[in-house]
Amino acid sequence: MNDGQVNGGFESSEPKMEPKRSSQISLPPANNKAALDNIDDTDLEAEPPERMVWSNNIEFLMSCIATSVGLGNVWRFPFIAYQNGGGAFLVPYVIVLLLVGKPVYYLECVLGQFSSRNSVKVWSISPAMKGTGYAQAAGCGYILSYYVVICGLCLYYLAMSFQATLPWAICQPEWENCVPSDPTLAASVNNITNGTSSAQLYFLRTVLQQSDGIEGGLGAPIWYLVLCLFIAWLMVFGVVARGVKSSGKAAYFLALFPYVVMITLFITTIILPGATDGILFFVTPQWAKLLELGVWYSAVTQVFFSLTVCTGPIIMFSSYNGFRHNIYRDAWIVTTLDTFTSFLSGCTIFGILGNLAYELNSEVGDVVGAGGTSLAFISYPDAIAKTFQPQLFSVLFFLMMSVLGIGSSVALLSTFNTLAMDAFPRVPTVYMSAMTCSCGFLLGLVYCTPGGQYILELVDHYGGTFLVLFCAISELAGVFWIYGLENLCLDIEFMLGKKTGAYWRLCWGVITPAIMTTVFFYALLASNNLVFGDNYVYPTAGYVSGYLMLFLGMTFVPIGIGFSLYKYRTGTFSETIKKAFHSKPSWGPRSPRERREWMQFKAEAKALRQKMNTSRVKHLWYSITGAYRRNIN
Numbered sequence: 001m002n003d004g005q006v007n008g009g010f011e012s013s014e015p016k017m018e019p020k021r022s023s024q025i026s027l028p029p030a031n032n033k034a035a036l037d038n039i040d041d042t043d044l045e046a047e048p049p050e051r052m053v054w055s056n057n058i059e060f061l062m063s064c065i066a067t068s069v070g071l072g073n074v075w076r077f078p079f080i081a082y083q084n085g086g087g088a089f090l091v092p093y094v095i096v097l098l099l100v101g102k103p104v105y106y107l108e109c110v111l112g113q114f115s116s117r118n119s120v121k122v123w124s125i126s127p128a129m130k131g132t133g134y135a136q137a138a139g140c141g142y143i144l145s146y147y148v149v150i151c152g153l154c155l156y157y158l159a160m161s162f163q164a165t166l167p168w169a170i171c172q173p174e175w176e177n178c179v180p181s182d183p184t185l186a187a188s189v190n191n192i193t194n195g196t197s198s199a200q201l202y203f204l205r206t207v208l209q210q211s212d213g214i215e216g217g218l219g220a221p222i223w224y225l226v227l228c229l230f231i232a233w234l235m236v237f238g239v240v241a242r243g244v245k246s247s248g249k250a251a252y253f254l255a256l257f258p259y260v261v262m263i264t265l266f267i268t269t270i271i272l273p274g275a276t277d278g279i280l281f282f283v284t285p286q287w288a289k290l291l292e293l294g295v296w297y298s299a300v301t302q303v304f305f306s307l308t309v310c311t312g313p314i315i316m317f318s319s320y321n322g323f324r325h326n327i328y329r330d331a332w333i334v335t336t337l338d339t340f341t342s343f344l345s346g347c348t349i350f351g352i353l354g355n356l357a358y359e360l361n362s363e364v365g366d367v368v369g370a371g372g373t374s375l376a377f378i379s380y381p382d383a384i385a386k387t388f389q390p391q392l393f394s395v396l397f398f399l400m401m402s403v404l405g406i407g408s409s410v411a412l413l414s415t416f417n418t419l420a421m422d423a424f425p426r427v428p429t430v431y432m433s434a435m436t437c438s439c440g441f442l443l444g445l446v447y448c449t450p451g452g453q454y455i456l457e458l459v460d461h462y463g464g465t466f467l468v469l470f471c472a473i474s475e476l477a478g479v480f481w482i483y484g485l486e487n488l489c490l491d492i493e494f495m496l497g498k499k500t501g502a503y504w505r506l507c508w509g510v511i512t513p514a515i516m517t518t519v520f521f522y523a524l525l526a527s528n529n530l531v532f533g534d535n536y537v538y539p540t541a542g543y544v545s546g547y548l549m550l551f552l553g554m555t556f557v558p559i560g561i562g563f564s565l566y567k568y569r570t571g572t573f574s575e576t577i578k579k580a581f582h583s584k585p586s587w588g589p590r591s592p593r594e595r596r597e598w599m600q601f602k603a604e605a606k607a608l609r610q611k612m613n614t615s616r617v618k619h620l621w622y623s624i625t626g627a628y629r630r631n632i633n
Contacts, residue, residue, distance in 0.1 A: 053320050059248035060321055064334045066254035066407035067313050068105075069341050071150055072306040074262075074401065075376040077342040078349035080302045087282055088289035090343075092299040097339055100515055101303040103507040104472060106331040107479065107488075108309055112318025113327050114491050116590040119312035119415055122319075124584040127568070129478035131560020133312070136471045137416055138553035140311040142463030144412040144440060146456045148236060149447040151405035152228035153377060154398050156207065159228075161394035168202035169385035175201045179359065181385035197356065199382035207377070211450040215539055218451035225448040230441060232406070237437040239410045240417070241430045254407035259341075261400040265393065266344060269351040269383060278354020279347050281364040293522050300519045301465045306338055308408065310472040312415030323594055328496060352383040376401070413440070454532055454542070461530045462546035467553040469520045474557050476513045482581050485509045486609075486623045487602075494601045495589075499629050509624045605629075 054060045081089040115122050120133035160167055170185060171178035179195040204210045209222060239250055269275055289295050304310060318327060350364070356379065357364045384394045413436060420432050447456050479488060485508060489500040530546070531537055564580040589595045609619075609628055622628050 053322065054248050057321075057325060059251055060317060060325070061330050061333065062251035062255040063248060063317050063411070064314065064330065065337060066251045066404075067317065067411035068307050068334055068338045068408075069255070069258070070306075070308070070404045070408035071147065071376070071401065072302070072308075072408075073338065073341045074345045074404065075150065076305060077302060078346050078379075080298050081282065081346055082350075082353075084289060084295045084298050087284040088286035089295060089299065090283065091285055091290060092296050093302065093342075094339075096296065096299040096303050096515070097335070099507055100300060100512050101307055101309070102331070102335045103504060103512050104304075104309045104476075105307050105314060105335050106328070106504065107475075107508065108314040109318045109327045109331045110488070110492055110495070111479070112315035113321045113323065113325060114495050114589065115587065116319050116323075117315075118319060119315040122315055123478070124587045126478045126482045126581050127584055128561045128564035128580040129474065129482065129557070130564070131556040131558070132471060132474040132478055134560065135467065135474065135553050135556040136310055136312050138556065139463060139467040139471055140313075140412050140416050142459050142467065142549065142553075143305075143311065144409060144416060145443045146447055146459055146464075147405065147412060148232045148409050148440060149225075149229055149444050149452070149456070150376075151232040151235075151402055151409060152225060152444075152448075153207070154401040154405055155231055156224065156228045157377065157381065158395065158398035158402060161391055161398060163391075166381070166385050166390050166394060167206070168199040168381045169390065171198045171201070172206075175205070181382045182390075183359075183386050197359075197378070197382050199385065200378045203377045203381075208453060209450045210453060213536060213539075214451040214454045214542065218446065218449040218455070221445050221448040222450070226445060229444050229448055232402075232409075233437050233441045233444070235406050236409045236413055237433055239406070240413050240437070241433045250410075251407070254403055254410075258400045258404050261396045262341070262344060262348070265380075265383075265397060266348045266351075268393070269348050269355070272351065272355040272358075272383070272386065274354040274356075274358025275351035276354065278350040278352065278357065278364050281354065282346055282350035293519070293526070297519050297523050300469065300515070304468050304472065305464065306342060307335060308411065310468050310475060311412065313411035316415050317411070323495060323589055323591065326496065328498060349379055352379045355386070356382060413437070454536075454538070457530065457532050458538070458542055458546045459549065463549045463553065466520075466523065466550045469516065469523070470550075470554050470557075473513065473516050473520060476508070476516065480508050480513070483583060484623075486628060489623075489626070489629070490602060490605050491598075493629065494598050500626060502625055505624050505626055 054063075081093075111122050111125070112119075115124070117124065119136055120130065123130040123133050166182075169180060169182035171180050175196075175198070177195045178198050178201055181197050181199045207225075209219075211219060270279070308314065321327065353364050356362075380397060381394070384390050384397060413433070417429075417432060417436055420436060421427070421429070424432065446452060485505060488508075489505065492498065492500050529537065529543060561580070565576055568576055568579040570576045570579060589598050605628070612622075612628070614622060
């Protein structure tokens with residue numbers, strides 16, 4: 001680029017090196033090969049301070065599986081699919097996964113491993129976009145605030161599973177039109193039309209004590225939900241306080257145990273009467289739904305929530321990898337396994353719905369009227385009550401749910417801790433973790449009230465969905481339209497020895513940003529107001545609070561840009577822009593020796609591009625298609 005210009009999309013912008021400081025190893029500019037050859041090898045041997053790494057490569061893979069395969073697959077995916085026509089949702093979900101989910105997941109794996117930096121410090125790639133890291137941390141905090149509450153509900157059901165008779169399998173005298181979930185008791189109930197399962201009534205009336213709305217206030221926290229929330233946070237703290245070494249060991253159990261129970265429950269479900277009808281309802285597409293942008297919006301949000309991208313954990317975990325680790329393979333494994341888990345969970349859930357419809361003489365689409373967490377805490381418990389060993393299956397299932405939730409919560413909290421540890425580096429990790437867990441527990445009390453589920457839906461919709469989409473757009477712009485697509489592909493080639501194919505380049509450069517931008521503005525401008533369940537409309541104050549949460553997180557990005565422009569101000573505005581958005585001299589591999597090799601590699605690649613003497617339009621085309629590197633061995 002010429003002086004005074006900002007990277008115009010895919011332009012390759014080589015990082016500039018500042019003069020050497022006493023405490024910093026300095027490397028000369030990448031286009032000065034002679035200077036590279038004159039670097040003192042003794043300086044290259046001066047390794048930076050040690051950073052924790054995984055004990056082995058499998059720990060990283062298990063940690064990513066434990067993070068991405070979580071409650072979103074069991075609790076959120078079936079409900080989102082149910083809301084969007086069942087089988088019709090599968091088509092846009094798979095398309096969005098291929099065009100958005102996998103590219104963004106692989107991108108975050110690359111950023112973390114290449115730089116060995118957390119989700120905030122990684123923005124040395126473009127300092128003005130550092131606010132994106134803080135916005136992602138805010139979104140992570142929103143999700144974490146209610147995610148551990150779901151874990152607490154799982155622990156409550158786990159404790160109740162040890163009773164001689166499952167409490168949700170029987171009807172209480174005050175429940176009208178109740179159909180017991182226990183099949184031996186249901187046979188004795190006659191002449192009930194439009195009945196409600198005892199599992200649903202137990203969850204709404206006994207566990208949540210759910211109010212009819214929040215106009216009259218939320219109510220006081222329910223003591224047993226508060227206790228379960230405290231235990232859940234205590235478990236999260238027990239893993240986080242010991243660092244990545246212990247969490248890597250725990251990841252084996254957190255990642256693998258849920259599949260044993262999930263597959264067992266699926267096999268048990270498909271033999272229930274009516275289960276086939278439910279599964280067919282799930283997998284049969286309604287093609288007209290493909291024309292509704294709302295379905296595509298739901299697919300994008302579910303992919304992001306399920307894979308846990310654009311909130312920080314993937315960048316953080318990848319930063320503990322060795323520089324040459326095969327992150328490409330792991331990204332494909334995790335994203336594919338996550339999708340398989342969602343489909344398995346969906347088939348199981350809709351098999352249960354089919355059985356419920358059979359028992360209640362209703363249609364599959366009519367058996368679940370409530371939203372939010374109802375599918376996980378109504379449909380699954382109802383099916384468990386019908387098994388030949390209900391207590392055993394209940395213990396296994398809610399233990400699995402607890403494990404899934406704790407695994408993802410650990411990753412979310414570890415990411416959120418990054419901000420606090422960067423701000424107060426002298427505070428020991430155990431004390432910082434104790435403080436953040438305590439804050440999370442106090443925030444979670446609002447969800448333990450009779451009106452808590454209404455607040456959960458608001459936070460999930462505005463803070464855990466809208467904000468994450470905005471962070472994704474900001475991340476893609478900062479990496480590909482400021483740092484440069486060709487630059488990142490060269491970094492990947494140097495790190496992995498693998499040229500980036502046209503699929504990744506086309507998605508990163510054009511398709512993924514276009515889809516994300518379209519979906520975000522559609523959702524922001526054209527979507528209807530959030531409705532809880534089937535018909536509850538929030539008061540105006542509820543919607544105002546939701547948008548305030550969203551815009552509070554979004555403002556981190558413009559604030560970060562403004563701060564960088566002030567910090568890097570020069571005599572001219574164009575030079576200030578260039579300096580604020582240009583990658584820092586510290587950007588690159590952590591090891592000085594690998595950094596020198598990287599600078600040499602980038603210098604040679606730049607020289608080859610300059611020989612081709614392409615126009616800007618042709619440069620964009622070459623960047624997207626990979627033509628620059630096509631004939632390089």
